[in-house]
Amino acid sequence: MGSKQEPPSWVGVSEDTTANWGPWPNRVEQAFPYFMLGLGVLIHLFSSEQPAAHQRVTLALAGAALCWVALTDTLPRRFRPAGRLLPLLSLTGVLVLAAVLMAREVPYLLFMIVGFFHALRLRPLWAMWAGLAVTSVLINSVAGGGPEETLWNSPELFLPVVVVQTLAIGGGSLMADKLLEQSAKRREALERLEAAMTENAGLHRQLLAQAREAGVLDERQRLSREIHDTLAQGFTGIITQLEAARSDPVEQERHLATATALARENLAEARRAVHALRPEALDTAQLPEALRGVAGRWADRARVPIEVTTTGTVRPLHPEVEATLLRITQEALTNVDKHAAAGRAGLTLSYMEDQVTLDVRDDGRGFDPGSPRPDGYGLSGMRHRAERLAGTLVVESEPGGGTAISVNLPAITAAEDR
Incomplete structure (x- = not known):
């Protein structure tokens, strides 16, 4: 950089100012x-x-x-x-x-x-x-x-x-x-x-374009998670019931009825996922009752007893919070059925002043959380759902010691969303 030059001293009164008069x-x-x-x-x-x-x-x-x-x-x-x-x-x-x-x-x-x-x-x-x-x-x-x-x-x-x-x-x-x-x-x-406003307008246009791209990506990820949590899990249950019906003639009618109910439920959930609607279970019941229904149907299919407990003051939460807790419950119980070989399971929903916590535990074979697990949208999908709402998901397990999954989300009420 060159040195700053002093202005020439021989100037008129009208020129000897920062703003030249013209x-x-x-x-x-x-x-x-x-x-x-x-x-x-x-x-x-x-x-x-x-x-x-x-x-x-x-x-x-x-x-x-x-x-x-x-x-x-x-x-x-x-x-x-x-x-x-x-x-x-x-x-x-x-x-x-x-x-x-x-x-x-x-x-x-x-x-x-x-x-x-x-x-x-x-x-x-x-x-x-x-x-x-x-x-x-x-x-x-x-x-x-x-x-x-x-x-x-x-x-x-x-x-x-x-x-x-x-x-x-x-x-x-x-x-x-x-x-x-x-x-x-x-x-x-x-x-x-x-100049800054012009630049900001350009940045605003750029951010809008990026937001649109991010919205498309987020919608794809949402549909992918919903398909995994509904269609994939439902088809797994249907296949399990059909295989059981073929190998167990005595219980064949019960297995076929369960497979039919799963297919209908799966179809309804798929339609709702495409239209970004709440899970059907939350339309007719509060979250604790909806979780009990999910847990009861899972227990009938998996033939694993499950204890469902609710603590704190039950209150309506933001629809996205309730839907996230329900989806995580479904995924966690599916994992128990597929991987844990558990004898019993437990589910606890806790309402606190500014947080809501969901705990899903089993006494199955467990695993090492530090080891890589090719679980698709299993644990990583549940964690992504929690983090999307500024929440956390913690997994505690050890080989032979069962597994406990704890989800903590902000207890945003339905009234706060308005």
Whole structure:
């Protein structure tokens, strides 16, 4: 990165701010000395009663002032020379020539006003204040005989006028510069804000596209889980019952009736999964009763006794919470039937103040939770369901020691969802 360069010191009042005023104010400022000098000449010619020789000398001095302004102010603006000496030199010449002209003809007080504008360009600030003070002293005393005589005759008027005039012009200029600087900063901030809003609009469009893609993926995953939890499990149960009917003629009718009921239940659940509806068991009963129904039907099929317990104050939960607990129960019991070879099982639903917990346990063969298990959508599917609702799923098991699955979800009530 290169070093920061200081702006050239030779600039006009309208250019010496953070916010550039533009070309027209600069041109007006450059023309101002000529206008004031020309106005002074016109008034002098129409009002002077001095001899012709006196007027010729005065006009010659006015011509010298014209040349001085052109050489030390107008031309340097085009080249912008570095340094602070030339602006001070230009102001000094203007004040001297204006003082001489004003002493000869009072209308040249108008040209003396140019000194204020030259003084505002001086830097550092103490030089500006000094230039304004000197200009104010001269403009208020030359016509009265000079600074000393004016101070002697009316100090109570002369001094306050000089102080107030200096402070007013200098303070007003600095305040205007500050306001312009703040305006420029606000304009830059607005430009940055517009650019940020444009960028945010693009990001918003990008996020919407990503959200749509994520929604499609999430819907595919939902359907995949629902098919696994309903169709796959149902078909497994149907096949098991049909095989049992073929190998056990005595219980054939019971097995065929169970297979038929499973098929109908499976078809209804498949339709509901496609339409993202709640499980049918939750439409006609509260969650504890629905879990008892699921556990009872599973116990009849698996021929494994199961104890169902509910603790805490039962209350309606968010439909997604209840559906998740029901699906996890179905998957956990299916795993018990397929893998555990259990003699008995237990299910506990616990309602707490801000959480709801589901525990499914069995006394089966167990397994090592740390070892990789090719269980498809088994444990990983249950864990994904829990985590999707900011919950947790913990599996405790050991070979020969049974298995316990604990699911913990936020107890979001149905009322909180509205």
